[in-house]
Amino acid sequence: xxxxxxxxxxxxxxxxxxxxxxxxxxxxxxxxxxxxxxxxxxxxxxxxxxxxxxxxxxxxxxxxxxxxxxxxxxxxxxxxxxxxxxxxxxxxxxxxxxxxxxxxxxxxxxxxxxxxxxxxx
Amino acid sequence: xxxxxxxxxxxxxxxxxxxxxxxxxxxxxxxxxxxxxxxxxxxxxxxxxxxxxxxxxxxxxxxxxxxxxxxxxxxxxxxxxxxxxxxxxxxxxxxxxxxxxxxxxxxxxxxxxxxxxxxxxxxxxxxxxxxxxxxxxxxxxxxxxxxxxxxxxxxxxxxxx
Numbered sequence: 583x584x585x586x587x588x589x590x591x592x593x594x595x596x597x598x599x600x601x602x603x604x605x606x607x608x609x610x611x612x613x614x615x616x617x618x619x620x621x622x623x624x625x626x627x628x629x630x631x632x633x634x635x636x637x638x639x640x641x642x643x644x645x646x647x648x649x650x651x652x653x654x655x656x657x658x659x660x661x662x663x664x665x666x667x668x669x670x671x672x673x674x675x676x677x678x679x680x681x682x683x684x685x686x687x688x689x690x691x692x693x694x695x696x697x698x699x700x701x702x703x
Numbered sequence: 704x705x706x707x708x709x710x711x712x713x714x715x716x717x718x719x720x721x722x723x724x725x726x727x728x729x730x731x732x733x734x735x736x737x738x739x740x741x742x743x744x745x746x747x748x749x750x751x752x753x754x755x756x757x758x759x760x761x762x763x764x765x766x767x768x769x770x771x772x773x774x775x776x777x778x779x780x781x782x783x784x785x786x787x788x789x790x791x792x793x794x795x796x797x798x799x800x801x802x803x804x805x806x807x808x809x810x811x812x813x814x815x816x817x818x819x820x821x822x823x824x825x826x827x828x829x830x831x832x833x834x835x836x837x838x839x840x841x842x843x844x845x846x847x848x849x850x851x852x853x854x855x856x857x858x859x860x861x862x863x864x
Contacts, residue, residue: 593827
């Protein structure tokens with residue numbers, strides 16, 4: 583019991599002495615500012631990436647919808663003799679429309695993913 | 704929580720926090736301050752999650768303790784402990800005998816396990832009760848009492864009191 587009292591007394595009498603350091607809080611604030619900067623930049627890039635993704639997706643949908651619309655509204659008679667470039671494109675789209683739309687969708691998704699990744703790096 | 708508000712809260716807590724870490728780091732002031740700053744930055748980032756269920760100081764000490772544990776996991780303190788005793792001897796304004804006592808204390812603290820050291824430092828240097836220590840270290844009250852008892856016994860052996 584006496585030993586316990588001794589050690590307790592010794593510990594209470596020998597509390598560590600902290601040297602007064604005015605730079606401590608300044609350095610802490612500096613680190614906080616750095617963290618705030620990093621956090622703001624990450625948030626900004628994340629938001630930018632999200633916007634890019636949405637915009638690219640919308641563009642993809644619009645292009646796909648327009649292509650589908652043209653494909654169905656302008657039925658093409660395969661008269662290759664009179665066909666101009668536009669008609670050739672329409673022929674190609676009509677003939678390979680499923681393949682074309684899948685390719686367009688894949689490109690759109692790839693582009694949106696690529697852009698969002700590049701922005702957040 | 705804004706940075707200014709957080710700094711205001713921290714202003715009153717910085718000295719106990721630094722003293723706590725100084726004890727945990729066995730007198731290595733620069734390491735203690737480095738961990739303290741790391742802890743404060745972590746606390747600031749997580750300040751949105753502070754719900755006020757415990758005292759601000761308890762919450763801050765818990766983060767500081769976790770930072771110290773992380774530091775211990777990353778590196779052993781053995782390599783820095785010899786340097787720490789020199790630091791403390793310079794810091795002490797008291798007599799040479801007292802400075803020697805501090806050296807002895809830090810050497811002894813350095814030799815006991817980290818959990819015992821944390822319990823001893825919180826109880827005897829920071830005057831926290833068992834319940835608060837239990838909350839800071841996230842261990843049951845019974846374990847805190849056990850750590851205090853074994854810590855005292857170990858220190859008694861090393862300090863030859």
